[in-house]
Amino acid sequence: MTQAQQVxxxxxxxxxxxxxxxxxxxxEFSVIGTRVPRIESKNKVTGEARYAAxxxxxxxxYGKILRSPYAHAKIISIDTSKAEKLPGVKAVVTGKDTIGAxxxxxxxxxxxxxxxxxxxxxxxxxxxxxxxxxxxxEDTAIEALDLIxxxxxxxxxxxxxxxxxxxxxPEIHEGIKNNISVNRRIEVGNVDTAWDKCDFVMSDTFxxxxxxxxxxENLASVSIFDSTGKLTVYTSTQSAYFVQCLLAMALGMKEGxxxxxxxxxxxxxxxxxxxxxxxxxxxxxxxVTGKPVRIAYTRRETFVNSRQKTSMKxxxxxxxxxxxxxxxxxxxxxxxxxxxxxxxxxxTMITGILGTLPYRIPNYRYNGRHVYTNLPVTGAxxxxxxxxxxxxxxxxxxxxxxxxxxxxxxxxxxxxxQPGDVKIPNICHxxxxxxxxxxxxxxxxxxxxxxxxxxxxxxxxxxxxxxFFCGALYNYFNTKRPYAECWVRVNQDGTVHIFTLMAExxxxxxxxxxxxxxxxxxxGLDAVTIKSDxxxxxxxxxxxxxxxxxxxxxxxxxxxxxxxxxxxxxAAGAKLGLKVQDxxxxxxxxxxxxxxxxxxxxxxxxxxxxxxxxGAPVLGxxxxxxxxxxxxxxxxxPTWSFGSQVLEVKVDKETGQVSVLNSATAHDCGIxxxxxxxxxxxEGSIHMALGYALTEICKFDDKGYMINANFxxxxxxxxxxxxxxxxxxxxxxxxxxxxxxxxxxxxxTIPTAPAIANAIYDAVGVSIKSLPITPEKILRxxxxxxxx
Amino acid sequence: xxxxxxxxxxxxPYEVAIHPYRTLAEVLREELDLIGTKEACKQGxxxxxxxxxxxxxxxxxxxxxxxxxxxxIRTIEGEAKNGKLSPVQQAFVDHxxxxxxxxxxxxxxxxxxxxxxxxxxxxHDVRMGIAGNICRCTGYTKIVEAILALxxxxxx
Numbered sequence: 001m002t003q004a005q006q007v008x009x010x011x012x013x014x015x016x017x018x019x020x021x022x023x024x025x026x027x028e029f030s031v032i033g034t035r036v037p038r039i040e041s042k043n044k045v046t047g048e049a050r051y052a053a054x055x056x057x058x059x060x061x062y063g064k065i066l067r068s069p070y071a072h073a074k075i076i077s078i079d080t081s082k083a084e085k086l087p088g089v090k091a092v093v094t095g096k097d098t099i100g101a102x103x104x105x106x107x108x109x110x111x112x113x114x115x116x117x118x119x120x121x122x123x124x125x126x127x128x129x130x131x132x133x134x135x136x137x138e139d140t141a142i143e144a145l146d147l148i149x150x151x152x153x154x155x156x157x158x159x160x161x162x163x164x165x166x167x168x169x170p171e172i173h174e175g176i177k178n179n180i181s182v183n184r185r186i187e188v189g190n191v192d193t194a195w196d197k198c199d200f201v202m203s204d205t206f207x208x209x210x211x212x213x214x215x216x217e218n219l220a221s222v223s224i225f226d227s228t229g230k231l232t233v234y235t236s237t238q239s240a241y242f243v244q245c246l247l248a249m250a251l252g253m254k255e256g257x258x259x260x261x262x263x264x265x266x267x268x269x270x271x272x273x274x275x276x277x278x279x280x281x282x283x284x285x286x287x288v289t290g291k292p293v294r295i296a297y298t299r300r301e302t303f304v305n306s307r308q309k310t311s312m313k314x315x316x317x318x319x320x321x322x323x324x325x326x327x328x329x330x331x332x333x334x335x336x337x338x339x340x341x342x343x344x345x346x347x348t349m350i351t352g353i354l355g356t357l358p359y360r361i362p363n364y365r366y367n368g369r370h371v372y373t374n375l376p377v378t379g380a381x382x383x384x385x386x387x388x389x390x391x392x393x394x395x396x397x398x399x400x401x402x403x404x405x406x407x408x409x410x411x412x413x414x415x416x417x418q419p420g421d422v423k424i425p426n427i428c429h430x431x432x433x434x435x436x437x438x439x440x441x442x443x444x445x446x447x448x449x450x451x452x453x454x455x456x457x458x459x460x461x462x463x464x465x466x467x468f469f470c471g472a473l474y475n476y477f478n479t480k481r482p483y484a485e486c487w488v489r490v491n492q493d494g495t496v497h498i499f500t501l502m503a504e505x506x507x508x509x510x511x512x513x514x515x516x517x518x519x520x521x522x523x524g525l526d527a528v529t530i531k532s533d534x535x536x537x538x539x540x541x542x543x544x545x546x547x548x549x550x551x552x553x554x555x556x557x558x559x560x561x562x563x564x565x566x567x568x569x570x571a572a573g574a575k576l577g578l579k580v581q582d583x584x585x586x587x588x589x590x591x592x593x594x595x596x597x598x599x600x601x602x603x604x605x606x607x608x609x610x611x612x613x614x615g616a617p618v619l620g621x622x623x624x625x626x627x628x629x630x631x632x633x634x635x636x637x638p639t640w641s642f643g644s645q646v647l648e649v650k651v652d653k654e655t656g657q658v659s660v661l662n663s664a665t666a667h668d669c670g671i672x673x674x675x676x677x678x679x680x681x682x683e684g685s686i687h688m689a690l691g692y693a694l695t696e697i698c699k700f701d702d703k704g705y706m707i708n709a710n711f712x713x714x715x716x717x718x719x720x721x722x723x724x725x726x727x728x729x730x731x732x733x734x735x736x737x738x739x740x741x742x743x744x745x746x747x748x749t750i751p752t753a754p755a756i757a758n759a760i761y762d763a764v765g766v767s768i769k770s771l772p773i774t775p776e777k778i779l780r781x782x783x784x785x786x787x788x
Numbered sequence: 789x790x791x792x793x794x795x796x797x798x799x800x801p802y803e804v805a806i807h808p809y810r811t812l813a814e815v816l817r818e819e820l821d822l823i824g825t826k827e828a829c830k831q832g833x834x835x836x837x838x839x840x841x842x843x844x845x846x847x848x849x850x851x852x853x854x855x856x857x858x859x860x861i862r863t864i865e866g867e868a869k870n871g872k873l874s875p876v877q878q879a880f881v882d883h884x885x886x887x888x889x890x891x892x893x894x895x896x897x898x899x900x901x902x903x904x905x906x907x908x909x910x911x912h913d914v915r916m917g918i919a920g921n922i923c924r925c926t927g928y929t930k931i932v933e934a935i936l937a938l939x940x941x942x943x944x
Contacts, residue, residue, distance in 0.1 A: 037886075042873070044886050044889030045880050045893075046864065046868050053827075215890070215924060216826075216888065217828065684927045687926075687927030718922070719914075719919050719923075719931070
């Protein structure tokens with residue numbers, strides 16, 4: 001079979017698969033699968049939505065944080081007396097005003113918890129928190145910062161992992177030898193004996209850069225200690241629960257005495273997931289002053305003092321059979337973690353898992369190590385732990401395909417992960433998977449067969465694939481709560497109130513959770529109100545990360561709605577003369593007995609329930625916590641999304657400038673619960689991922705100071721830079737997801753960087769193995785190529 | 789020293805005492821409680837704080853409030869009238885052009901000014917018209933679609 005035929009063979013099933021599932025969808029659901037504009041659209045488009053920095057309270061003070069000018073230094077002394085005397089200053093706090101507690105996301109392993117709200121004895125990066133001021137206005141607070149006198153003993157700054165791991169390098173965290181804090185290893189099959197059985201082996205080194213999430217809304221919090229000693233924090237966050245728990249640790253309080261209210265949150269992408277200086281310092285200052293305190297980060301602070309994406313250096317070795325079948329892969333990966341762990345204890349492991357997800361790899365070895373450096377803290381970012389290894393492996397596949405004369409798309413289809421695959425035993429098991437269809441579908445949409453390798457010089461086509469979590473299962477946070485929790489109350493007027501803690505940060509989960517509940521209860525979305533912002537109500541939900549929203553909060557919401565529905569059925573059954581053999585149906589706001597057609601409204605059923613229960617309302621409760629059975633099978637995620645992207649580029653050989661002319665992406669997100677939102681995720685992902693591939697990088701000077709923490713020098717693509725975005729939805733009805741849904745938020749960012757590298761390789765024959773792929777790198781490579 | 793200035797915002801007259809170095813964005817947000825105007829960079833790079841002054845868009849974070857004296861200022865709060873969204877706002881809702889919503893007010897003001905100056909823009913005109921507004925969520929696709937729908941006399 002020729003390669004072209006191999007591609008063809010897969011084309012029609014893709015289309016058929018898609019249509020078949022669409023048909024099923026139309027019949028079964030009334031709300032699920034429809035294109036629903038987000039339910040909070042009007043609040044946002046009118047400007048009435050209040051974000052954290054918009055919150056204002058009587059007597060509120062304004063806080064500012066003093067940050068370290070050095071990348072690595074001991075604090076000798078801090079004199080705050082001058083600052084305290086400045087008129088308008090109400091409090092100055094330093095590490096000495098804290099309880100000195102350490103906290104971190106890996107509460108399961110105490111030794112990994114390496115953060116403190118304010119530095120006690122040393123600073124570890126330029127921008128580390130040293131002191132904080134509360135004053136009557138921001139100007140006064142800024143002026144006071146200048147009056148704080150800090151004496152430092154400057155230590156050598158370790159700005160690269162290479163320097164940090166050298167023998168004799170100073171320890172950034174005491175007791176961490178060579179600054180290597182985490183080592184993770186994965187071994188599948190037998191890599192050592194596998195190389196001999198390969199027909200072709202290639203090794204190379206790939207590097208990815210530090211980028212920042214850049215949510216349009218900067219981080220901000222308002223903390224209010226009241227006279228009873230309880231704390232309320234209004235904050236912009238992806239996880240009110242994490243902030244609540246970590247704040248309790250940092251302040252030495254009970255979690256139950258802290259209430260976190262998530263305001264409208266203007267994006268997060270991973271950098272608003274943990275306890276940051278805005279929440280911690282405002283809480284401490286509020287405690288000291290007894291007043292509400294607001295701290296709003298500047299853009300520089302969001303860039304430097306929230307989180308950044310982990311840069312990696314990956315030594316990769318790939319062996320294939322002569323037909324293109326992958327036989328063995330080995331990754332040795334070094335993660336530059338910056339000054340603290342943040343999410344990187346996890347990242348060091350999942351990078352090893354996610355690199356294997358798109359393709360079948362019978363023999364696989366991963367060695368990952370996390371290195372502390374004196375740079376800003378890196379951690380989780382959209383496409384967490386996947387964008388880096390997939391860039392490396394997926395570009396490597398094209399380099400190999402060229403060498404052995406196999407079509408890259410055909411090679412991907414041949415190697416693609418399939419439903420039921422066990423990627424890593426007991427860690428990564430695949431349930432539904434539409435990757436083959438996705439590769440074929442995106443290739444077909446872009447006329448791969450006609451165009452690949454045949455475009456004029458300077459034009460090229462490239463493909464990339466991906467797979468991603470639908471929520472992490474491993475309980476590193478050591479939560480005692482459900483992974484996700486939801487209550488659904490049906491009121492006697494027929495309205496439905498949903499209570500959850502899953503964070504709406506712009507990804508659309510308030511809408512999709514409302515859709516799920518409306519579907520189960522047979523009501524329209526106009527009957528539904530959702531409250532998802534307050535730890536004072538529902539307490540279980542770790543938040544919006546790891547693409548867990550639809551899977552976990554969605555399943556909890558579905559279970560809660562089903563519980564409420566059961567209560568409605570019981571109340572209705574008593575009124576409608578139910579017989580043992582009878583079945584109910586619920587739709588359009590009514591409950592029916594199927595046999596007789598007898599019906600009552602949901603409002604009447606809710607009233608009947610209340611009359612029979614001394615007024616207690618219908619209240620359904622649902623949780624999602626993975627069962628031990630599930631955990632044995634797949635420790636990492638219940639199921640996985642998959643997909644593929646093809647890009648067409650033009651490379652200007654004079655300037656090295658890359659223009660992306662067209663794109664097609666096929667995404668297997670299970671059943672697309674809200675296709676409008678899925679498209680939005682795709683379009684946003686490709687924007688962010690093109691920046692990652694081509695323009696975005698956090699740059700530091702030789703002292704560890706970020707020199708481009710602004711929008712002039714940090715290049716985010718504008719509306720003029722975007723290619724047409726075409727999406728193909730590959731529906732696979734997943735058994736784990738609510739109504740078959742899987743993630744759509746992060747996986748889509750993964751394929752773009754390798755697709756760009758591959759398209760440039762097709763266009764001008766140079767291979768760029770470090771991100772971002774700048775014009776300078778392309779020109780240099782072209783020059784080298786000509787020189788040969 | 790503070791100075792008394794008179795502003796006309798969304799048709800309403802305001803009198804505020806401010807330091808002359810206060811920006812229009814600060815005065816709108818802090819003095820007038822018009823928090824719909826957002827600040828994301830305070831350097832005039834991201835367009836989140838875009839308002840319309842005498843028919844033209846300005847980044848209110850780079851405009852001193854004293855410069856706005858005697859001018860007609862329009863902010864997002866004035867776009868919906870009598871509980872009815874403006875055509876641009878409605879198109880943003882219908883087309884799914886909103887995600888986190890933080891860039892939305894500035895984006896709506898840029899789109900509104902664009903359509904007032906050029907009622908039938910091409911796609912390139914639209915992209916040019918919002919090139920000064922950064923959005924990190926949508927990839928601009930649905931925003932461009934929403935504006936183009938109005939340009940073609942489409943869905944209001």
